[in-house]
Amino acid sequence: MTLKIAIAQMDIALGQPEINQVTVAQYAQRAAAAGVDVLVYPEMWQTGYALDQLPTLADRGGASTQQLLAQLAKKYHLNIVGGSVATQQGEQFYNTMYVVDQMGQLVSTYHKAHLFGLMAEEQYIAAGDHKNTFELAGVSAAGVICYDIRFPEWLRAMMAEGPQQILYVAAEWPIQRIDQWQILLQARAIENQAFVVAANRVGRDADNQFGGRSLVIDPLGQIVAQARDMDEALLVVTIDIADEKTVRGQIPVFHDRRPELYY
Numbered sequence: 216m217t218l219k220i221a222i223a224q225m226d227i228a229l230g231q232p233e234i235n236q237v238t239v240a241q242y243a244q245r246a247a248a249a250g251v252d253v254l255v256y257p258e259m260w261q262t263g264y265a266l267d268q269l270p271t272l273a274d275r276g277g278a279s280t281q282q283l284l285a286q287l288a289k290k291y292h293l294n295i296v297g298g299s300v301a302t303q304q305g306e307q308f309y310n311t312m313y314v315v316d317q318m319g320q321l322v323s324t325y326h327k328a329h330l331f332g333l334m335a336e337e338q339y340i341a342a343g344d345h346k347n348t349f350e351l352a353g354v355s356a357a358g359v360i361c362y363d364i365r366f367p368e369w370l371r372a373m374m375a376e377g378p379q380q381i382l383y384v385a386a387e388w389p390i391q392r393i394d395q396w397q398i399l400l401q402a403r404a405i406e407n408q409a410f411v412v413a414a415n416r417v418g419r420d421a422d423n424q425f426g427g428r429s430l431v432i433d434p435l436g437q438i439v440a441q442a443r444d445m446d447e448a449l450l451v452v453t454i455d456i457a458d459e460k461t462v463r464g465q466i467p468v469f470h471d472r473r474p475e476l477y478y
């Protein structure tokens with residue numbers, strides 16, 4: 216089974232959701248023109264890391280984000296991994312990923328579990344504590360956000376539930392650690408014997424230059440497609456999900472795990 220995937224390696228206007236909504240819609244239009252099945256957006260695409268403005272900028276209940284993603288999904292017949300946006304749920308703010316299918320149905324909601332102290336994220340945002348596994352375009356998958364990829368045990372807990380065939384990642388990853396980004400993602404692909412589809416933003420805010428280098432990696436850790444560092448891009452690639460079954464058949468790591476030893 217093949218799947219045509221696109222990553223929106225976009226710039227994000229800090230604290231300006233109206234501008235970013237237009238950008239997101241433009242990427243959806245381009246992905247549709249390319250005949251894409253699944254489109255993936257980066258982390259915090261509505262606002263960037265405008266954390267001190269969350270009381271005015273965060274999407275209450277995530278309603279407007281869900282509505283926009285559903286509209287784009289239906290209009291362009293796209294399954295969408297909606298990166299993440301700042302949401303307000305009751306009194307708390309979260310860094311939230313929504314996934315919608317091409318009918319516009321909400322498939323999954325995930326709040327980032329590991330908050331990034333270097334950007335003071337935990338001072339503004341509450342951590343999620345639920346896994347994020349779902350089926351999209353007929354393929355079992357998991358989704359995580361940025362710093363989460365440094366916690367292989369968290370990803371493994373999700374990937375072992377299926378095991379899942381694709382790991383989607385949404386990020387705002389700075390350029391100075393962009394080689395770590397790539398190595399971590401290749402390791403997550405190899406150890407979970409899954410495709411990794413990872414969207415990173417470009418552009419800058421007051422503190423960071425973001426690196427791009429969005430990646431699609433196969434279950435052997437080989438790079439199938441890579442966007443350039445620092446430049447905006449729509450990265451489009453077709454993957455063959457059958458590849459992943461072949462890899463799992465050769466080295467049965469999910470079968471050979473000894474979870475009773477680990478904790």
Ligand SMILES: O=C(O)CCC(=O)C(=O)O
Pocket residue numbers: 330331334360361362363365387388389392
């Ligand atoms: O782990 C890193 O180096 C970057 C993480 C990050 O920027 C984030 O979680 O927003």
